Amino acid sequence: MKVLSLSIFGVILAAWAMSGTAAVPASPPAPAQQDVKEVYLDKCAVCHGEDGAAQTARGKKLKMKDIRAADVQKQTQAQWVDAIVKGVGQDMDAYGKELGAEMSRKLADYMRELSKKK
Numbered sequence: 001m002k003v004l005s006l007s008i009f010g011v012i013l014a015a016w017a018m019s020g021t022a023a024v025p026a027s028p029p030a031p032a033q034q035d036v037k038e039v040y041l042d043k044c045a046v047c048h049g050e051d052g053a054a055q056t057a058r059g060k061k062l063k064m065k066d067i068r069a070a071d072v073q074k075q076t077q078a079q080w081v082d083a084i085v086k087g088v089g090q091d092m093d094a095y096g097k098e099l100g101a102e103m104s105r106k107l108a109d110y111m112r113e114l115s116k117k118k
């Protein structure tokens with residue numbers, strides 16, 4: 001019985017190894033590690049704009065500020081993460097549930113980087 005289960009294990013292992021090399025691409029894009037830029041462009045740029053200046057139809061309608069504006073820059077990184085996780089007033093949805101804490105932090109960092117450009 002012991003020998004049998006070992007050889008079955010061996011067969012499964014061999015099959016797993018072969019299917020691994022055949023079917024799985026070198027670096028599958030795992031949704032959990034989705035590129036922060038992609039998420040930003042997908043979910044945030046519609047209002048904040050690709051460059052964070054909020055010069056979009058919705059950004060203008062909501063009278064949004066450029067992330068480079070002094071009073072926006074004055075906010076801490078924790079406040080930005082908070083804004084992303086909990087939303088802002090009536091206009092910006094809370095993204096904490098959907099994106100999780102880590103992605104929210106990464107998005108805040110990404111926007112801070114954006115705001116240093118131009």
Ligand code: HEC
Pocket residue numbers: 040043044045046047048058062063064065066067072075079080081083084088091092093095107108111
């Ligand atoms: C429906 C439009 C809309 C979308 C979509 C949106 N936001 Fe906002 N966001 C706002 C508004 C309005 C504010 C309030 C401040 C302002 O006027 O700029 C704000 C504020 C913020 C702030 C606080 C700093 C600031 O500008 O006052 C951060 C950080 C932020 N948003 C990040 C994000 C991220 C990251 C996403 C995508 C996951 C996102 N937002 C999606 C409308 C939006």
